[in-house]
Amino acid sequence: MRLTLLATAFGLAASAALAAPPGLMLDKTYMPHHDAMAVTAIWYPGDGSGTTRIVAENPVFQGVEVSTTTRIAPGAHPVVLFSHGMGGMYRTQAWLAAGLAARGAIVLAVNHPNSTWGDFDMGAGVHHWTRAQDLSTALDALLAQPDFAGHIDTSRVMAAGFSFGGWTALSLGGVRGNHAGTVAAYTRFGARMEACEMLLSERVNLQGVAPEDWNGDYADPRVTHVTAIDPGFVWGLEPADVAGLSVPTQLIGFGDAATRMLATDFDASGLRALLPEAxxxxxxxxxxxxxxxLCKPAGAAILAAEEDDPVCTDPDGTDRAAVHDAIIALIADQLGL
Structure with missing residues (x-):
């Protein structure tokens, strides 16, 4: 499905469903596979109590309104396990987490050790299986929390993620890596594909990762739905690698032939053809x-002055807020919200 101005319609429908400001609780969870603590963020539907404030705001980006004191709304709510992209953090897609929580979902996000802003080691961060383990461990902790345990609908547990996190979501749903296929694809494309040279560099050494680790099964049987937003590591897969993905799945991409990122192109890579039911x-x-x-008016200029990625620059005609609303609506619809 190609969504253009339909994004605005999705946004209007989703905005109409907004209720009380969502709640946000920050915690830390011990990750035994890292032997380290990781920050976890639990965004949840609030009952209207408490006071609100803006979080995830800085000179470049707009923040979102949440309450850190509100009680969780009555009832059982679906859970979204959300995985950020390489170098991101729980704040990076706060717009998505807050939007879903306002519509009735509990969103559990983790600052993945080694691949988070402020905690970044690309050589270790590329070990994708640890991210799936992060979210499975965080879900264990969430289910044991007295404040939330009685409010979780275990029949609706979605794995979702953006970019590298999109692969994490697919992995949690049952997709397995194909080390030989991925390395061969990146070697073939080289500088023509984003990040290939860096991933194959001596510093990262993707080709030196143990195939048995890369190709392992990291599915969480509690996951009932998957949403992968512009997912990475989608090249070099074969039918056997996706055979374990049997839950309802959706793939969300950005752009057309002129603006689409090759590394995350689930059509050109063949992933979409491998998942005909998605x-x-x-x-x-x-x-x-x-x-x-969403960027503040000065955001693009600040990033340009810092010679950072042009993350505030969209193609002409893009309404970023409407696109965000469309993604929230697509996920909410899949969860029956």
Whole structure:
């Protein structure tokens, strides 16, 4: 499905469903596979109590309104296990977490050790299986929390993620890596594909990762749905690698032939053809960075002065807020919200 101005319609429908400001609780969870603590963020539907404040705001990005004191709304709520992209953090897609929580979902996000802003080691961060383990461990902790345990609908547990996190979501749903296929694809493309040279560099050494680790099964049987937003590591897969994915799945991409990121192109890579039952949505106009937060007026100039990625720059005609609303609506619809 190609979504253009339909994004605005999705946004209007989703906005109409907004209730009380969502709640946000920050915690830390011990990750035994890292032997380290990781920050976890639990966004949840609030009952209207408490006071609100803005979080995830900085000179470049707009923040979102939440309450850190509200009680959880009555009832059982679906859970979204959300995985950020390489170098992101729980704040990076706060717009998505807060939007889903306002519509009735509990969103559990983790600052993945080694691949988070402020805690970044690309050589270790590329060990994708640890991210799936992060979210499975965080879900264990969430289910044991007295404040939330009685409010979780275990029949609706979605794994979702953006970019590298999109692969994490697919992995939690049952997709397995194909080390030989991925390395061969990146070697073939080289500088023509984003990040290939860096991933194959001596510093990262993707080709030196143990195939048995890369190709392992990291599915969480509690996951009932998957949403992968512009997912990475989608090249080099074969039918056997996706055979374990049997839950309802949707793929969400950005852009057209001129703006689509090759590394996350689930059509050109063949992933979409391998998943004929999955729903696929292409948001046009847009680009990979359209999944980043809404930018303040000075955001683009600040990033340019710092020679940082142009994450505030969308293709002409893109309404980033409407695209965000469309993604929230697609996920909410899949969860029956």
């Amino acid at each position: 729903q696929a949505h292409q948001l046009v106009p847009g680009v990979h960075f359209t999944a980043m937060p």
